[in-house]
Amino acid sequence: MIYLDHSATSPILPSAKKAMENALENFPGNASALHTPGHLAHNLIEEARENIAKLINADPEEIIFTSGGSEANNTVIHTFKNCEIFASAIEHPSILEPAKTYAKKLHQIPVDKDGVINLDFLKKSLKNTAKNTLCSVMLANNELGTIEPITEVKSIISALKSSDNIYLHTDATQALGKIKIDVKKLDIAYLTASAHKIGGPVGIGILYVKKGAPYQPLILGGHQEHGKRAGTYNTVAIAGFGAVAKYATTHKTWETYESEVRPLRDKLANLILKNIKGSALNTPLSLSLPNILNVSFAAAEGESIQLYLDMLGKIIVSTGSACASGDGKPSHVIMATRNDAEVAHSSIRFSLGLNTKKSDIDAVMKELPNIIKNLQGISTIEVKND
Amino acid sequence: MTKKCTSTPKTPAPWVYSEKVKEHFLNPQNFLMGDEKKFKCDAKGIIGNPICGDQMLMMLKIDKKTDTITDVKWKTYGCASAIASTSALSELAKGKTLDEALKIDAKQIADYLGGLPKHKFHCSVLGHDALKAAIENYREKH
Numbered sequence A: 001m002i003y004l005d006h007s008a009t010s011p012i013l014p015s016a017k018k019a020m021e022n023a024l025e026n027f028p029g030n031a032s033a034l035h036t037p038g039h040l041a042h043n044l045i046e047e048a049r050e051n052i053a054k055l056i057n058a059d060p061e062e063i064i065f066t067s068g069g070s071e072a073n074n075t076v077i078h079t080f081k082n083c084e085i086f087a088s089a090i091e092h093p094s095i096l097e098p099a100k101t102y103a104k105k106l107h108q109i110p111v112d113k114d115g116v117i118n119l120d121f122l123k124k125s126l127k128n129t130a131k132n133t134l135c136s137v138m139l140a141n142n143e144l145g146t147i148e149p150i151t152e153v154k155s156i157i158s159a160l161k162s163s164d165n166i167y168l169h170t171d172a173t174q175a176l177g178k179i180k181i182d183v184k185k186l187d188i189a190y191l192t193a194s195a196h197k198i199g200g201p202v203g204i205g206i207l208y209v210k211k212g213a214p215y216q217p218l219i220l221g222g223h224q225e226h227g228k229r230a231g232t233y234n235t236v237a238i239a240g241f242g243a244v245a246k247y248a249t250t251h252k253t254w255e256t257y258e259s260e261v262r263p264l265r266d267k268l269a270n271l272i273l274k275n276i277k278g279s280a281l282n283t284p285l286s287l288s289l290p291n292i293l294n295v296s297f298a299a300a301e302g303e304s305i306q307l308y309l310d311m312l313g314k315i316i317v318s319t320g321s322a323c324a325s326g327d328g329k330p331s332h333v334i335m336a337t338r339n340d341a342e343v344a345h346s347s348i349r350f351s352l353g354l355n356t357k358k359s360d361i362d363a364v365m366k367e368l369p370n371i372i373k374n375l376q377g378i379s380t381i382e383v384k385n386d
Numbered sequence B: 001m002t003k004k005c006t007s008t009p010k011t012p013a014p015w016v017y018s019e020k021v022k023e024h025f026l027n028p029q030n031f032l033m034g035d036e037k038k039f040k041c042d043a044k045g046i047i048g049n050p051i052c053g054d055q056m057l058m059m060l061k062i063d064k065k066t067d068t069i070t071d072v073k074w075k076t077y078g079c080a081s082a083i084a085s086t087s088a089l090s091e092l093a094k095g096k097t098l099d100e101a102l103k104i105d106a107k108q109i110a111d112y113l114g115g116l117p118k119h120k121f122h123c124s125v126l127g128h129d130a131l132k133a134a135i136e137n138y139r140e141k142h
């Protein structure tokens, strides 16, 4: 199998698996209990917390464990209930949906065709904001890979008279481990991250909350995490997250992504553009994470492309297509960047991992051109010659 | 008392679709490759919209004397089930009279394919609607 869907979830890293097995076998106690097994489990969790804090240059006390990125995002938004919230139009649904529900007003920050947020819009509309306003802009987009200019967003906020009123959150679920992240340098109030996009288990994430930033727990009914997040500690998953965080820090995975994964991703992009009629990139190569490539293929429908790749070449990718007759909606990200449902329905996302090899790219190029040619051949839509 | 669990877990199906769907998806029947003008047909029906993520075109050759469908070709911009459904329908419709063909419903297409996942049932409706549109167009003109 050629797995190119790492941005959905990534295969477990051996060191994470080992750490989880160890936790499962040797640390069975409830980490909140005062007896010895409880205490040992507690220590294991604190070690993981330190490893995760180190990866993003936070203090361990600023890390709150959650059930994943979605819960971390929901928690931030919930903290700003009845406040004004600014969020980019291409945020993950776990930002946009709760913001629609809880915010006094949700201001969606428009993006350009590359998926980069409109800084002028932000500059204009952030003026005269009320107390406790949240601005949430992802570090990198999950469908396109586009990296957002968080530093610029921060400077815009800092230059405002009302800067003390505005708190900045970034969803780093896709960016973690792929680019260097330093919460102190970014000077943000909140950051979301999760384990399973970088070789950790699913079901575990964190919310970084800068000391002094407002916080409201989403889940009540327990003293865990100093009352900030109730619920029995998921020791096994936390140990797994700690292990991948340690791996990323010691191996500087972002450097390997840059030196090895990016050239492969760019090669795939160029081969597609050169060999496949009607192909167009949705990912801005130079402005994006090193491992994501989103491409549309005129007149060919995404789900069919995905399944042919799966069945003919055991190549695993994802698509932004979803048919309206089946109550599906095409990707809101591609609708925001291209405003063209056909482009969204014809889009495929390849997301590479640290183990992706040149031969994987060759395998894609062996199958993909014919698949697209056949789908275009039987399509009701004509492919224009360009 | 503890009871030992003896049942072995079933290995999950590797694909959500039936073998028949797979067969029609990998080897679709009666599609038209390229320009639709290549196929001289007596009736044509088009349904859906690429904006919605699916579109289907049915083309029929009809024997006027017997009112029978002698040949079918189709084109589609759609998902795997849409491709498989249209392919299946083209097989089902061939050789039938127009009245008989009109009676083929979405369920029959789905059954022929060995079932479709719930959220994919509408894909078979689509093929059937395109066939219906083609027959209606034909009847308006004849």
Ligand code: FES
Binding pocket: A323, A324, A325, A326, B053, B054, B078, B079, B080, B081, B082, B120, B122, B123, B126
């Ligand atoms: S035609 Fe809508 S999902 Fe198949």
